[in-house]
Amino acid sequence: MMEPTQLDERKQQILKAVVADYTVTGVPVGSQVLAAKYFIALSSATIRNELADLVGTGYLQQPHTSAGRVPTDRGYRYFVDFLMEPESASPTVRRTVKQAFESAPRSVDGILEKAAMVLAQITENVSLVTAPEVTEARIKHVDLVSLEPQSVLLILVLEGNLIKQQVVRLDRATSQEDLSRMAAMLNRKVKGQTADELSARLSQLGPDRDEQRQIIERLVESITTHQAMRQSVVLHDGVRNLLRHPEFVEVSRLEELLELLEQGAQLASILQQVAFDKDVEIIIGRENTSSGLRECSLVLTTYKMDERVRGTIGVIGPTRMHYGQVVARVRLVSQATSELLRPSGN
């Protein structure tokens, strides 16, 4: 296998230059171009020697003999880990984001939709946004609406004005009057608790009449198990952007990717694994477990609604992307989203 070589200074600079040039041109970069554009002090022959070494150690590859060099996944990895310079979003981009969010509705869904939209726009890639995970969100309000005698619509309003709804079937017919009474009772007991806390304190809900007790247990059970239902929701936007990238001229690659996006479940599991402590996580090419992402990179981070509610936001694009810029912009949108979702704010 390839040992984890530490590259000397000049090799680093050359790798960096190859990545920089390749990301903008999309064309394999040769020794002459490098000498002319980035290393006027060196001859192309010298650079050729270095390039050969970098190919040997697995940081670069050449599509065929007598072609320029292209970064490998390993090369990109080295670049983002050690060579990438921190960028910050331009004023123009900041303005775009700000304006987009200004026209967003105040609901969580609306904000996330706008976030996906603007992120796709400014990164020119596909954006991904997971719905917040609500395991630990505090409950603000509960409402019960009778749909049919034995079926109830349970409406939960959580912190951050996140609304969850679910139809619950009951064992016996229950009138709206009874439901309203139960809702009022639940609201007194439930307010400010998380679903987990609620579940733990189920026994303290007071010895009501037995039939109500049963119904309430059923409802609480629905509340606590609720989060599993919507977990796999992943918003995305900007598929049209991919078509502009030359790596997707053959539609077969696009097809795998679209399948992934449209079914969502597999994607959701990838996004859930994003660490919350890290700033921005980058997954490059074959580092992805999913084969459909073999030639794609993910740039992901998390957003917060408050300390307890979090989601993932990021983009997916070809491995050949302007990582520094994308990282800056993903971070920008993540921050702006968190800001808007702050329950105390606005």
Added chain:
Amino acid sequence: MMEPTQLDERKQQILKAVVADYTVTGVPVGSQVLAAKYFIALSSATIRNELADLVGTGYLQQPHTSAGRVPTDRGYRYFVDFLMEPESASPTVRRTVKQAFESAPRSVDGILEKAAMVLAQITENVSLVTAPEVTEARIKHVDLVSLEPQSVLLILVLEGNLIKQQVVRLDRATSQEDLSRMAAMLNRKVKGQTADELSARLSQLGPDRDEQRQIIERLVESITTHQAMRQSVVLHDGVRNLLRHPEFVEVSRLEELLELLEQGAQLASILQQVAFDKDVEIIIGRENTSSGLRECSLVLTTYKMDERVRGTIGVIGPTRMHYGQVVARVRLVSQATSELLRPSGN
């Protein structure tokens, strides 16, 4: 211009054969194939003469000299209007649809999502589903949740368990207790009315204390104007299916289409124009006002939740599609969806 020729019997049969063959093979169909596969009694020379006529009258075209014939938009139009034989969905397809809906959640959104999914799957095209228009839906339940002192979450439960939510800003701080009281009051007065009726009877809402009166007016106003907000929501699914069609190998066509799908607004206005009295509406190629749909056909129909709530459902695909089959399947899913959405049912 081309006069609306009435085709004689044989020309009709030939046009029909060309459409049928081209739809499945995707290759321009020549006189020999037609003679061999569809008209054993006729020679290819005879058919050539007829084909030449059909080209002259604008029903067929040839991509270049010495190529077979391909239907024009006009040819397809004649086909669907006069030649297409009614098909019905196969048992396999029916089973697929049934199974898909069985696993659907009971909410309107969930059902529509599943409808989009299964329609895309069985037609191998992109499916479109508009959210129901609720102008005339009866209100079942109203709830008010205090978010901040001066901002209220208004939750409307409509017939068919359709839930609408909206944040309303108030002129003065109002406690949750007051809101709950108002909600209870509204529920008594509002239940079973449509938004329009409610608006008309605003004055009859009883002379409450003035400050509450003001707030309630504000809320009712929000209810009645609400429908405009979500009007442009168009679900779609199955973009991946398009990639399998040879007409989308060049991505430029796909790009226009994706733009249309992802922004949605223009699409929504097209779908809204679908007549409710007609069974299934078919729009072919350049009949579309939108240039992005120049080479696509739409097969659309409506679904109902009850007499007052309706939406549009259908597919979009290349003009070369198996119209008879697609019509049957769109109709099937529309019926199944309406069935599931019936408020009295399930």
Added chain:
DNA sequence: GTTAGCACTCGCTGATCGAGACTGCCAACC
């Protein structure tokens, strides 16, 4: 009106060729 025959057109395929872009290597140089 139908048909067989035939000359003609045109796109597709595959082969060939030259240009251009790089490389790898070698020998000379600092």
Added chain:
DNA sequence: GGTTGGCAGTCTCGATCAGCGAGTGCTAAC
């Protein structure tokens, strides 16, 4: 030893061209 100029070799890409096959339009005969 690292660096450099020079040069032969390799490979892709695009253009060109011929041959093939599919299919047509036309004409003359039935």
